[in-house]
Amino acid sequence: MSEHSTYQPGNGAEKWLDDRLPAVRFAKEHLMDFPTPKNLNYWWTFGAILVMCLVIQIVTGVVLAMHYTPQVDLAFDSVEHIRRNVNGGRVIQAVHSVGASMFFAAIYVHIFRGLYFGSYKAPREVLWMIGVLIFVTLMATAFMGYVLPWGQMSFWGATVITNIFSAIPIVGDPLLQLIRGGFAVDNATLNRFFSLHYLLPFIIAALVVLHIWALHVPGNNNPTGVEVKSSRDTVAFHPYYTMKDLFAAVVFLIPFAWFAFFAPDILGHPDNYIQANSQVTPAHIVPEWYLLPFYTILRAIDFNVLFINSKLGGVIAMFGSMIVLLILPWLDRSPVRSGNFRPMFRWFYWLFVINFIALGYLGAQPAEGIYVLIAKLCVAYYFAYFLVILPVLSRIEMPRPLPASISESVLGKAHS
Amino acid sequence: MIKTKTIFAALAVVGALLAVPAFAAEAESGGDHAVEIEKQNWTFGGIFGTYDEHQLQRGFQVFREVCSNCHSARLLAFRNLSEEGGPGFSEEQVKALAAEYQIADPTAEGGRRPGVAADTWPSPFASEQEARDANGGALPPDFSVLAKARGVTDPFPFWVFNYFTAYQEGGVDYIYNLLTGYHEQPPEGVELTPGRHYNEVYPSHQIAMAPPLQDGLVDYVEGEEGVSVPETLDQYARDVSAFLMWVAEPHLVSRKEAGFRVLLFLVLFAGLMWATKNRIWKGIEH
Amino acid sequence: MATQIEHQQTRRDFLYVATGAVGAVGVAAAAWPLINQLNPDASTLALATIEFSLDGIEEGQSVTILWRGLPVFVRHRTPEEIEAARSVSLAELKDPQTDEERTKEGHEEWLVMIANCTHLGCVPVGESGDFNGWFCPCHGSHYDTAGRVRRGPAPANLVVPPYEFLSDSLIQIG
Numbered sequence: 001m002s003e004h005s006t007y008q009p010g011n012g013a014e015k016w017l018d019d020r021l022p023a024v025r026f027a028k029e030h031l032m033d034f035p036t037p038k039n040l041n042y043w044w045t046f047g048a049i050l051v052m053c054l055v056i057q058i059v060t061g062v063v064l065a066m067h068y069t070p071q072v073d074l075a076f077d078s079v080e081h082i083r084r085n086v087n088g089g090r091v092i093q094a095v096h097s098v099g100a101s102m103f104f105a106a107i108y109v110h111i112f113r114g115l116y117f118g119s120y121k122a123p124r125e126v127l128w129m130i131g132v133l134i135f136v137t138l139m140a141t142a143f144m145g146y147v148l149p150w151g152q153m154s155f156w157g158a159t160v161i162t163n164i165f166s167a168i169p170i171v172g173d174p175l176l177q178l179i180r181g182g183f184a185v186d187n188a189t190l191n192r193f194f195s196l197h198y199l200l201p202f203i204i205a206a207l208v209v210l211h212i213w214a215l216h217v218p219g220n221n222n223p224t225g226v227e228v229k230s231s232r233d234t235v236a237f238h239p240y241y242t243m244k245d246l247f248a249a250v251v252f253l254i255p256f257a258w259f260a261f262f263a264p265d266i267l268g269h270p271d272n273y274i275q276a277n278s279q280v281t282p283a284h285i286v287p288e289w290y291l292l293p294f295y296t297i298l299r300a301i302d303f304n305v306l307f308i309n310s311k312l313g314g315v316i317a318m319f320g321s322m323i324v325l326l327i328l329p330w331l332d333r334s335p336v337r338s339g340n341f342r343p344m345f346r347w348f349y350w351l352f353v354i355n356f357i358a359l360g361y362l363g364a365q366p367a368e369g370i371y372v373l374i375a376k377l378c379v380a381y382y383f384a385y386f387l388v389i390l391p392v393l394s395r396i397e398m399p400r401p402l403p404a405s406i407s408e409s410v411l412g413k414a415h416s
Numbered sequence: 417m418i419k420t421k422t423i424f425a426a427l428a429v430v431g432a433l434l435a436v437p438a439f440a441a442e443a444e445s446g447g448d449h450a451v452e453i454e455k456q457n458w459t460f461g462g463i464f465g466t467y468d469e470h471q472l473q474r475g476f477q478v479f480r481e482v483c484s485n486c487h488s489a490r491l492l493a494f495r496n497l498s499e500e501g502g503p504g505f506s507e508e509q510v511k512a513l514a515a516e517y518q519i520a521d522p523t524a525e526g527g528r529r530p531g532v533a534a535d536t537w538p539s540p541f542a543s544e545q546e547a548r549d550a551n552g553g554a555l556p557p558d559f560s561v562l563a564k565a566r567g568v569t570d571p572f573p574f575w576v577f578n579y580f581t582a583y584q585e586g587g588v589d590y591i592y593n594l595l596t597g598y599h600e601q602p603p604e605g606v607e608l609t610p611g612r613h614y615n616e617v618y619p620s621h622q623i624a625m626a627p628p629l630q631d632g633l634v635d636y637v638e639g640e641e642g643v644s645v646p647e648t649l650d651q652y653a654r655d656v657s658a659f660l661m662w663v664a665e666p667h668l669v670s671r672k673e674a675g676f677r678v679l680l681f682l683v684l685f686a687g688l689m690w691a692t693k694n695r696i697w698k699g700i701e702h
Numbered sequence: 703m704a705t706q707i708e709h710q711q712t713r714r715d716f717l718y719v720a721t722g723a724v725g726a727v728g729v730a731a732a733a734w735p736l737i738n739q740l741n742p743d744a745s746t747l748a749l750a751t752i753e754f755s756l757d758g759i760e761e762g763q764s765v766t767i768l769w770r771g772l773p774v775f776v777r778h779r780t781p782e783e784i785e786a787a788r789s790v791s792l793a794e795l796k797d798p799q800t801d802e803e804r805t806k807e808g809h810e811e812w813l814v815m816i817a818n819c820t821h822l823g824c825v826p827v828g829e830s831g832d833f834n835g836w837f838c839p840c841h842g843s844h845y846d847t848a849g850r851v852r853r854g855p856a857p858a859n860l861v862v863p864p865y866e867f868l869s870d871s872l873i874q875i876g
Contacts, residue, residue: 038702063739080491080561083667085743088735090667091674239696247689254682261675262463262582265564270587273565273664274557283619410701495748534748685728688721695714 005029030216035234036241037222039410043113044220045248046106051208052249053103058201060096061145068148070194072187075150076275094264095256100142101267102256104290107135115328116349118337119221125329127214132326134207139291141200144193146288147185151272156285158185158193164298167312184278224409225337226402233406284366292363293356297321297382299367300375317379324386331386333394341400348389355381451617453568453586453593456654460661461585463676466669467662472503474645475659478634478652483559486551488539491560492663495533501669502662507533552611554624563587563657563664587664588657593617595653598627629653751876753868756812764828766817769875773817773825774863775836776873779847784810786834787848797858801848804862814865814873815849821856836860 007025009015018025067086069078082089111131114120120128143161147154162179166172181188219228228234235241259267267289271282287295301313308316324331339346358378365371403409459468476497479489494514497505505513514531517538521529531538541547548555557565567586570578577583597616602608612622629652636647645651662668742750752769754776759765764777779787787801805813817825824840831837832853833846843854850859865875 038700059736063736066739067743077491081743081745084491084496085745087738087741087743089739089743090665090671092735092739094671235700240700243689243693243696247686247693250682250686250689254679254686257675257678257682258582261671261678263579263584265584266579266582270565270567273561407701493745493748495744499744532753534745681724681728681731685721685724688717688724691717692721695717 006033030212032236032238032242034216034237035228035231036220036237037228037233037406038235038240039222039224039233039406040220040241040244041223042244042248043109043117045245046110046113048245049106049249049252050103050110052252053099053106054201054205054208057096057099057103058205060092060099061198061201063092064096065198068194070148070191072150072190072276075148075190079149091260094260097268098256098260098264100145101259101288101290102252103138104142106252107138108290111135112353115352116339117221117223118225118332118334118339120329121332121334121337122329123218124215124221127211127218128329129326130207130211130214132322134204134211135325136322137200137204137207139294141197141204142288143291144197144200147190147193148197149272150190150276152274152276152280152282153269153272153285153287155185155276155278156282157287158189160285161287162189164311164315164318167309167315169312221337222406223338223340224403224406225341226404226406226409229405230407286364289360289364292361293359294318294321295363296359296375297379299363300372300379302367302372321382324383328386328390332390334390334397334399336397336399336402341402342393342397343400344397345390345393348385348393351381352385355385451619453589453617455568455585455589456592456657458585458588458658458661460658460668461583463582463672465672467501467658469502469504471655471658472662473505474636474651475655475657475662476503477637478629478656479559479659481634482628482652483656484537485540486547486556487559488541488547488556489537489559489663490539491558492537493533494531494535494537496666498533499666502666503659552624556625559660559663561664563591563660566590585661588661590617591660592653592657594623595629595657596650629656751874753872753874756871756873761811766825769816769863774875775813775815775817775828775849775860777813777828779811779813781811783834783847787846787850790846790848790850794852795859796851799848799850799859804848804850804859806865806867809867809870812873813849814875815860815862817860819843819856820851820858820860821854826860 005025005028007018007028009018009024014024017023064082067078067082067089069075079093082093084090086092114128114131143157147158162176162185165179166176168175177183179189180186181192222228265273269286269288274282286292298314298318301317302310303313304310305313334342334345336342339349355378358374359382362371362375362378367375458465459471460466479487494510497503497513498507498510510533514533514535517531517535518528519531519535519538520527539547541550544555564587568589569575594615594617597618599614599616602614602621606614606621608614609622612624613626614621615623629649631648633649634647634652636645638644645655665671750770752767754767756776756778759776759778761778762780764775766773766775768774784801790801792798792800801810804815819826819838819840821838821841821843824838826836826838826843826845828836831844833844835847835849835852836845837843838845838854838856841855843856844852845856845860846852848859849862851857863875865873868874
């Protein structure tokens, strides 16, 4: 929605700049005047919350990088040095590690909002796909970041996950050596993970810019899924949504601060306070909670299918689970966007949510006993949801009648 | 249309399938039979937790006289002992203490010199191999972050409650239980590997460390207020565990104090933002 | 009616101002630790003050020790060196300082100076140069037996760090 810009430079200096680099015009058009549906609920605040998370991680991360040493004999101690000696280091480090968890909590809410309200549907397919790309890049960033403290989980998590690349036929083993920079996870791996961990967040920032650009072409979706029809449906982004987003962000900071100041290690694993030891494998190798669902999918394929061995099968399933997200706009063809008007879809959606939480839980359990079967069922449902249920629903579902417009749907709801 | 009841039934089945194994197998997930870790009351637990200076001093004495003969604490600096939020020794005391130890220093004559406050606790052994040789092949773990390198796993739903109580004392609960969890004789049917001792909470139950504490082992230096505590194994275990928590988290007190102020600020600010947002949105149908 | 609107406006403005002010305080409180972490950390500050024993340093001997990452000369001067330093008139000096100002009363035989030439930081060579003190080979600065610059591009005398005698044979620097 690149409307005709109404920005008028206030003084000579502003006009001079506007003629050369219309940054102020751009900011006003996209961050202040941008017409936004007036019925957005709080699930829509998580985009701004995510930007805040990215900024927090980059700022604390750059600070940590001033004191961290990416060398296998020194890394663990350098992180402790930050906690013990650097001014404010204990809190800065805690904010960064808790921040990673909060980042994922927010991104899962953001993604599930998109899944429920059909934000991935035309004409927002590219917006959605950029989002999936951001999500995958975030996972890579977090994975590499977790290796840096060089604890037992850092090392063994790196070993297990880099190992999956050896599953690829023919090029697997050379590829594994290429990624690790050696025959095992060692100093070469740590150094390059540090470099890439510093780089990737800026790639994410660039993707976020594209993400918002792609959003501003069609404009925001809204809880009814009915497109904006006139200016009666919208309000200016500033001050309505700037202040609402800011409020939500402050509320978000409350559990963030709770964890960072009072329970900084509760989301982590005690074994990561043991220095990495290539001779001793921890009893249970567990990734951080936010990677658990995908870890479950990877582990669940413990059987061979034709010429594909179980290890490769797991890798295909894990990457497949992300690809299926990418192609979602072409799987769900229902012309109705919002789950609010899709009664059948709602049941399967909430089952998907429960299923995803179950996948997370299972990832932390040993791959034994009844967990093995349940994991397979949950993985099956994950894929069935995208590949079978949504396409079928598109055809057979009888949606509820949609409101004529956004403003009609909120009639009589003025708060005085 | 699928009946609502059917959906609920399906969900209930899924929920049960998850919950039952969770309850039954939670103990198993520790990797062995159900280990009962009795949680203790620690002065530093919870959002208002602080260290008890006297307890830290006693714990330090236990560490120094008993544990440091085998265990290193390479990230503990002598100067930490006089810093705020810790045992509260004076700088003079710390200087005198440090001077009692010989520190390896390649620039010093003979390669060793008396310690200063800036030095870190010297290891009792010159190398890992020496440490193993002196301890039947087992390596006594370093104490620097040991209290954070151990933990307890609670079954559902108790681990959820831990998030709300900000439970971070799993490590010291484990350590206390371990120190007080030795059995004179192993239970029926358990054969002890030579050189090992039966311990209730150690994962394999056979620990290489001999029971390090016993009643009356350490003659506690009397504190300033003349507060005296029983010189029992239980007390030593409590005090040295608290000391280990401080070694692992020396800034715990200032962190929690800052956290309280930050949370108060955020709640206040959220309230103001809430009012601001409502004022701005007044009159808009949404 | 107008008063009511005015009242509302004042109350609304007060709310916005209050929120903005509280927000600004929050931002400042969050920003300060991020700046302060650049300051020297506790382990560096712990080495800001060191004690050094003068035992075993004979007359005419110099040792170089490390303090705050900098080399420091500690010289046990001979009576001749002290005499030579004290007989120089201030008018001859680029950076006028008496020998007394550069030593501690009762311990005039001890000279403690940061071993960086005040020109561009090289470590001068002891017992050399035209004034029997130090000579900096980098750009030819000469220092006398009190470490004062006598010739060459160096603008100032070798810096005497803050130090004191804890006893006759023990000094504390920093």
